Amino acid sequence: MSDINPILSGSAESIAAYQDAIEQSTKAVVQWLQQPEMYQGKTVEQLRERINLDFTSQGLGNQVAIERAVEYFLKDSLSVHHPQCVAHLHCPSLVISQAAEVLINATNQSMDSWDQSPSATIIEVKLIEWLREQVGYTAGDSGVFTSGGTQSNLMGLMLARDAFFARQGHSVQQNGLTGNLSKIKVFCSENAHFSVQKNMALMGLGYQSVTLVKTDEFSRMDVSDLADKLAQAKANGEQVLAIVATAGTTDAGAIDPLTEIVALAEKEQIWVHVDAAWGGALLLSEKYRHYLDGLELADSVTLDFHKQYFQTISCGAFLLKDARHYQLMRYQAAYLNSDFDEEQGVPNLVSKSLQTTRRFDALKLWMGLEALGKKQYAEIIDNGVTLAQQVAEFVSAQPELELVMQPQLASVLFRFRPGQGDTAFVALLNQRIGDALLASGAANVGVTEADGVTCLKLTLLNPVVNLADVKVLLASVTACGQQLLNA
Amino acid sequence: MSDINPILSGSAESIAAYQDAIEQSTKAVVQWLQQPEMYQGKTVEQLRERINLDFTSQGLGNQVAIERAVEYFLKDSLSVHHPQCVAHLHCPSLVISQAAEVLINATNQSMDSWDQSPSATIIEVKLIEWLREQVGYTAGDSGVFTSGGTQSNLMGLMLARDAFFARQGHSVQQNGLTGNLSKIKVFCSENAHFSVQKNMALMGLGYQSVTLVKTDEFSRMDVSDLADKLAQAKANGEQVLAIVATAGTTDAGAIDPLTEIVALAEKEQIWVHVDAAWGGALLLSEKYRHYLDGLELADSVTLDFHKQYFQTISCGAFLLKDARHYQLMRYQAAYLNSDFDEEQGVPNLVSKSLQTTRRFDALKLWMGLEALGKKQYAEIIDNGVTLAQQVAEFVSAQPELELVMQPQLASVLFRFRPGQGDTAFVALLNQRIGDALLASGAANVGVTEADGVTCLKLTLLNPVVNLADVKVLLASVTACGQQLLNA
Numbered sequence: 001m002s003d004i005n006p007i008l009s010g011s012a013e014s015i016a017a018y019q020d021a022i023e024q025s026t027k028a029v030v031q032w033l034q035q036p037e038m039y040q041g042k043t044v045e046q047l048r049e050r051i052n053l054d055f056t057s058q059g060l061g062n063q064v065a066i067e068r069a070v071e072y073f074l075k076d077s078l079s080v081h082h083p084q085c086v087a088h089l090h091c092p093s094l095v096i097s098q099a100a101e102v103l104i105n106a107t108n109q110s111m112d113s114w115d116q117s118p119s120a121t122i123i124e125v126k127l128i129e130w131l132r133e134q135v136g137y138t139a140g141d142s143g144v145f146t147s148g149g150t151q152s153n154l155m156g157l158m159l160a161r162d163a164f165f166a167r168q169g170h171s172v173q174q175n176g177l178t179g180n181l182s183k184i185k186v187f188c189s190e191n192a193h194f195s196v197q198k199n200m201a202l203m204g205l206g207y208q209s210v211t212l213v214k215t216d217e218f219s220r221m222d223v224s225d226l227a228d229k230l231a232q233a234k235a236n237g238e239q240v241l242a243i244v245a246t247a248g249t250t251d252a253g254a255i256d257p258l259t260e261i262v263a264l265a266e267k268e269q270i271w272v273h274v275d276a277a278w279g280g281a282l283l284l285s286e287k288y289r290h291y292l293d294g295l296e297l298a299d300s301v302t303l304d305f306h307k308q309y310f311q312t313i314s315c316g317a318f319l320l321k322d323a324r325h326y327q328l329m330r331y332q333a334a335y336l337n338s339d340f341d342e343e344q345g346v347p348n349l350v351s352k353s354l355q356t357t358r359r360f361d362a363l364k365l366w367m368g369l370e371a372l373g374k375k376q377y378a379e380i381i382d383n384g385v386t387l388a389q390q391v392a393e394f395v396s397a398q399p400e401l402e403l404v405m406q407p408q409l410a411s412v413l414f415r416f417r418p419g420q421g422d423t424a425f426v427a428l429l430n431q432r433i434g435d436a437l438l439a440s441g442a443a444n445v446g447v448t449e450a451d452g453v454t455c456l457k458l459t460l461l462n463p464v465v466n467l468a469d470v471k472v473l474l475a476s477v478t479a480c481g482q483q484l485l486n487a
Numbered sequence: 488m489s490d491i492n493p494i495l496s497g498s499a500e501s502i503a504a505y506q507d508a509i510e511q512s513t514k515a516v517v518q519w520l521q522q523p524e525m526y527q528g529k530t531v532e533q534l535r536e537r538i539n540l541d542f543t544s545q546g547l548g549n550q551v552a553i554e555r556a557v558e559y560f561l562k563d564s565l566s567v568h569h570p571q572c573v574a575h576l577h578c579p580s581l582v583i584s585q586a587a588e589v590l591i592n593a594t595n596q597s598m599d600s601w602d603q604s605p606s607a608t609i610i611e612v613k614l615i616e617w618l619r620e621q622v623g624y625t626a627g628d629s630g631v632f633t634s635g636g637t638q639s640n641l642m643g644l645m646l647a648r649d650a651f652f653a654r655q656g657h658s659v660q661q662n663g664l665t666g667n668l669s670k671i672k673v674f675c676s677e678n679a680h681f682s683v684q685k686n687m688a689l690m691g692l693g694y695q696s697v698t699l700v701k702t703d704e705f706s707r708m709d710v711s712d713l714a715d716k717l718a719q720a721k722a723n724g725e726q727v728l729a730i731v732a733t734a735g736t737t738d739a740g741a742i743d744p745l746t747e748i749v750a751l752a753e754k755e756q757i758w759v760h761v762d763a764a765w766g767g768a769l770l771l772s773e774k775y776r777h778y779l780d781g782l783e784l785a786d787s788v789t790l791d792f793h794k795q796y797f798q799t800i801s802c803g804a805f806l807l808k809d810a811r812h813y814q815l816m817r818y819q820a821a822y823l824n825s826d827f828d829e830e831q832g833v834p835n836l837v838s839k840s841l842q843t844t845r846r847f848d849a850l851k852l853w854m855g856l857e858a859l860g861k862k863q864y865a866e867i868i869d870n871g872v873t874l875a876q877q878v879a880e881f882v883s884a885q886p887e888l889e890l891v892m893q894p895q896l897a898s899v900l901f902r903f904r905p906g907q908g909d910t911a912f913v914a915l916l917n918q919r920i921g922d923a924l925l926a927s928g929a930a931n932v933g934v935t936e937a938d939g940v941t942c943l944k945l946t947l948l949n950p951v952v953n954l955a956d957v958k959v960l961l962a963s964v965t966a967c968g969q970q971l972l973n974a
Contacts (some may be wrong), residue, residue: 006859006867007797007951008582009568010520018520021586022513026506029593033497033505039605044833047609053617053853059860062583069590069854076606077594081496090603090844092494093595095501096549099508101592103556105799106516107564108580114531115925116577119563122534130540147634147801150843158689176668176693195843198818202645202841204691206663306844310494312592313846314634314801331685346531354689356637356682357577357793359800366540367556372493373546380493438602464494 006062008106021062022102028070038082040075041441047076083469084443084476086458087434089250089278093312096371100364101312111145111358112350114341121347124362131303132319134283136296142326143319144352145362149277150195151354152302152318153244156273157186157199158354159300159320160242162328163271173328177204183237187211187229188244189221191254193275196244211240218408219252219450221245223260230264242271247292248279251448251457253388253409255279258294274298277316279409281308286378288385291408299325305365308381308410308461315361326352380463384410387460391470400478404455413448415455416481427454433480443473493549495593508549509589515557525569527562528928534563570956571930571963573945574921576737576765580799583858587851588799598632598845599837601828608834611849618790619806621770623783629813630806631839632849636764637682639789639805640731642841643760644673644686646787646807647729649815650758660816664691670724674698674716675731676708678741680762683731698727705895706739706937708732710747717751729758734779735766738935738944740875740896742766745781761785764803766896768795773865775872778895786812792852795868795897795948802848813839867950871897874947878957887965891942900935902942903968914941920967930960 005014042050051072060068079085081092109117111124128143146152162172170178184205188196190212197207211233214225226243233240243265245256258274265272274295280303282288295301298321305315320326330351342348350356369377388407395403395414404413415430434447434456446457456477458470492500529537538559547555566572568579596604598611615630633639649659657665671692675683677699684694698720701712713730720727730752732743745761752759761782767790769775770782782788785808792802807813817838829835837843856864875894882890882901889904902917921934921943933944943964945957 005951006581006583006863007568007579007949008520008585009579009951010522011951014582015517015520017582018585019513019517021582022509022589025586025589026509029589030502030506032593033495033502035497042605044601044605044609044831047606051606051609051613053613055617055856056860057862059863060857062586062858065583065854065858066586068857069587069850073606073610073850074590074594077596078603078605080595080603081494088597088600088603090597091595092496093592094493095495095504095508096493096552098495098505098589098592099512099549099553100556101588102509102512102516102585103561105580105585105588106519107561108567108578108793108799109564110575110577110800113575115931116565116567116575118526118529118531118565119534119538119560122531122538123560126538126540130542147842148844150841154689161691172691172693173688174693175695176688177664177691178668181663181665193843194818198816198841201660201663201816201818202641202690204648204659204664206659206661208662304844306595312595313597313844329685329688331681331688344531354637354685355634356680357635357791357800363556363560367552369542370547370555371549371552373543375544376493376546444602462494464492464496464498 017062021066024063024066028066028074032074035079037441038079038084038443039438039441041439042076043439078444081462081464083462083465084473086460086473087444087446089307089459091307091310091461094310094368096367097310097312097364100367104360104363109360111360112356114346117360120360120363121349123366124349124360125347127362127366128317131317135301135319137319137321140323142323143317144349146316146318147314147355148306148316149193149275149302149304152316153193153195153273153275154199154202155318155354156300156302157242158203159325159328160271160273161203163325164241166328181205182208183239185209185211185233185238185240186242186244187213187226187240189213189246189256190215191219191249191252192244192246193250218406219249219254221256221261223257223264226261227264230268240268240270242273245272245274247274247276247295248409251411251450252405252413253278253407253411255291255408259297262294262297271299273300275302277302277304278307280304281381284374284377285381287382308384309365309368310380311364311368315364383463384460387465387467388412390467391458391460394467394471395474398474400481401474404450404453410460412458412460413450413455415453416477418481418485429481429484430454430456432484433477436480436484437476443476445477504549508553511550511553515553515561519561522566524928525566525571525930526925526928528926529563530926565931568949568951570949570952571960573947573960574931574933576794576946578794578797578948581797581855583854584797584799584851587854591847591850596847598847599843601833604847607847607850608836610853611836611847612834614849614853615804618804622788622806624806624808627810629810630804631836633803633805634801634842635793635803636680636762636789636791638841639803640680640682640760640762641686641689642805643787643789644729645690646812646815647758647760648690650812651728653815668692669695670726672696672698672720672725672727673729673731674700674713674727676700676702676733676743678702678706678736678739679731679733680737705893706736706741708743708748710744710751713748714751717755727755727757729760732759732761734761734763734782735896738898738900738937739892740765740894740898742778742895746784749781749784758786760787762789764789764791765794767791768868771861771864772868774869795871796852796855797867798851798855802851870950871947874952874954875899877954878945878947881954881958882961885961887968888961891937891940897947899945899947900937900942902940903964905968905972916968916971917941917943919971920964923967923971924963930963932964
């Protein structure tokens with residue numbers, strides 16, 4: 001049953017097979033898009049029983065393989081474009097992103113050397129230059145596309161660490177960490193992404209190196225606590241190698257006071273990395289761009305385009321203010337970036353990246369900006385922020401719902417709050433509402449904690465969603481809560 | 488010009504836009520596949536001048552954006568499927584991989600929590616179980632898909648480091664590195680991938696922690712030198728936290744003697760990580776599976792499916808022999824893997840991964856195995872290994888060419904060797920042959936060094952390529968060399 005030539009190439013046979021395979025899978029996607037349910041509702045156990053791997057010797061051929069992928073994968077996928085799918089920072093994607101993926105995957109360019117991605121390398125470099133302009137950095141090309149925010153944050157922390165040691169005349173890349181490591185700290189807020197802890201552990205400094213700064217009532221870093229803790233660290237003989245500010249915390253969407261944080265950091269020559277994986281979307285905003293004031297002062301920035309830029313996964317970027325810091329991580333491989341090539345001015349992206357083989361994700365952002373234009377891109381980003389404000393107002397007016405925090409980006413934290421039960425009871429009830437809605441296939445809302453309060457979360461990225469859709473969802477939440485109470 | 492609704496969804500308007508965009512981009516791919524040239528030959532400077540970013544306010548719409556991507560990106564892409572495109576470990580891709588990408592990108596599932604990827608999570612877990620079987624590990628699901636070999640190697644080294652410290656009662660994840668770090672070493676061969684150095688630097692131990700073991704005449708780790716260096720390390724009070732063996736070095740395709748390395752490591756309780764990013768393809772081989780004997784003894788393994796498994800970038804995996812070691816990197820986030828969910832048996836892949844948001848790359852391998860079957864997959868993998876042997880024989884018989892090393896996997900190292908000139912002259916000549924061929928658009932051969940000798944490299948992954956194609960390429964190399972000599 002298998003094809004004689006399964007490789008994508010210019011042969012007539014391969015082209016026919018390619019056209020058939022794309023047509024069949026595209027048709028299947030169209031059918032799936034029209035499924036009314038957000039999710040078919042199968043449990044983990046049901047999926048485990050249903051999906052079995054038993055690969056044949058002779059192969060099933062493309063057509064059957066696609067049919068089976070539709071049956072076992074596609075039909076039981078979560079519809080991220082569904083108006084009731086609002087649990088996570090997980091976006092529906094642009095149509096143009098799908099076309100970009102066709103080009104990315106057919107060409108399979110690899111960004112680790114120019115001779116594996118000639119035009120792609122130049123487009124990525126130019127897009128990094130453009131992104132730097134949006135942030136307010138000086139002209140230059142210091143930055144790279146990444147697999148996502150966690151990796152971008154890792155690059156920022158690694159360069160902060162190595163710049164810190166370099167100022168003391170020590171090369172971490174060459175010689176490793178040295179001295180009393182328990183005195184070396186990174187500061188971030190209690191609401192920063194867990195990748196700060198994971199990355200510091202990976203980098204050999206442990207969770208213990210992370211000092212959590214208190215947050216205010218809107219989950220933003222409390223600058224007076226930051227000042228106190230910096231002073232305290234100094235008194236304790238601790239050294240702070242970086243402050244990670246967040247522009248868009250995962251749950252509350254809080255944006256730390258960037259300008260004030262940089263002002264404090266500058267006094268002590270501390271690197272500021274801004275995790276703007278979510279909030280970086282406001283770079284394109286017409287209404288809310290000023291929320292990011294101060295971003296241009298940061299030493300490095302994380303951006304993620306597979307969040308509120310509506311690109312398919314993966315699509316992230318890391319930007320570095322001062323090009324000289326890239327020298328800290330420079331490593332040479334004869335077959336990728338030889339001295340000879342560098343003298344010839346051949347671009348060398350592998351030296352700027354923690355990945356080696358790397359996909360041309362930048363194309364998606366480029367084509368998105370071309371197709372939509374800046375105005376429409378701004379509109380679909382602003383939509384979520386404005387909608388969250390409207391939803392919060394509506395939630396506040398519902399007797400059975402309680403707004404847990406005023407929204408800042410495109411999320412709403414709230415809970416079902418019946419007139420009965422203690423904190424633990426209400427927490428479990430809200431957890432069960434979330435699970436029941438997902439199990440029914442009707443909706444996916446987030447369940448999380450804000451200041452120790454278990455609550456529900458709506459992440460309103462989807463620009464197709466309007467207040468009426470959210471009202472339907474909130475009615476389901478209330479109905480489900482009542483049902484669980486009466487059960 | 489921009490669309491009213493640019494988001495992929497079930498609306499009639501979105502579906503029509505999606506179908507149009509896929510059709511237009513697929514047609515463009517088909518035209519590009521039929522371009523006879525491997526590359527249009529533009530220089531870095533020409534591309535820099537040609538490609539300009541000037542995004543409009545109103546947007547160009549999908550159709551024009553795709554046209555422009557074809558003009559500026561696609562036409563000047565490198566044709567990785569071209570028979571003369573053999574510079575790197577950079578593969579042409581399967582037709583079925585393209586169909587899988589259509590499903591991956593339309594659904595945009597994210598693997599960091601089950602409720603963002605219900606069926607996808609289960610398929611990935613089952614495929615990890617299947618890969619463990621192929622390696623010869625015990626039943627289990629310890630492993631995860633990664634963005635590629637560099638990241639998989641990082642996971643192996645990080646867990647090796649943390650297991651080493653854990654045996655001394657110290658948690659690196661919690662408390663960071665401690666003690667005299669300059670005494671902590673990782674061993675790998677001189678021909679191991681540079682990600683060992685880059686990853687050790689990232690992990691805070693520096694390039695200095697990497698002890699390079701000599702290689703034999705086939706670029707394989709010299710086990711007697713390994714034994715000597717281990718003894719010497721002991722005598723110096725050094726501690727070895729891991730040996731990284733390579734199954735398929737980047738240039739020579741050398742496979743280190745895995746069984747002997749593990750035997751030495753076991754005596755000293757040293758973690759063995761095998762970087763099988765390339766050689767792991769032989770797991771599916773009918774003829775050469777035995778090259779990987781001993782892989783099942785390693786503590787962790789890197790596999791890469793965007794190399795000789797012919798999947799599009801990104802597609803890699805990390806496998807961990809002993810599930811308990813995954814506890815070393817466990818971190819909890821309320822909104823992704825709550826205690827509540829874990830008690831309910833909900834799979835939790837974010838705890839096994841260095842990424843958070845992560846694409847469903849596993850689907851490509853699953854669909855590839857289904858479509859091709861094990862036999863045809865074996866054939867297209869074995870093709871390259873056998874072809875390299877034939878090419879080596881042919882090269883040896885050519886008076887103007889010199890075989891630099893006997894092939895082991897699917898690469899051939901050789902050089903153009905005229906009757907005149909010293910080593911530096913011949914080195915520069917071969918570098919110039921490589922550059923001239925790429926500039927002409929006719930071929931892309933690798934330029935690298937083997938034991939200090941600058942040479943050319945053919946990486947013969949492409950199963951569509953046969954000996955006749957390679958003879959054409961070698962004739963171009965010789966003609967180009969002669970021309971440069973006579974210039």
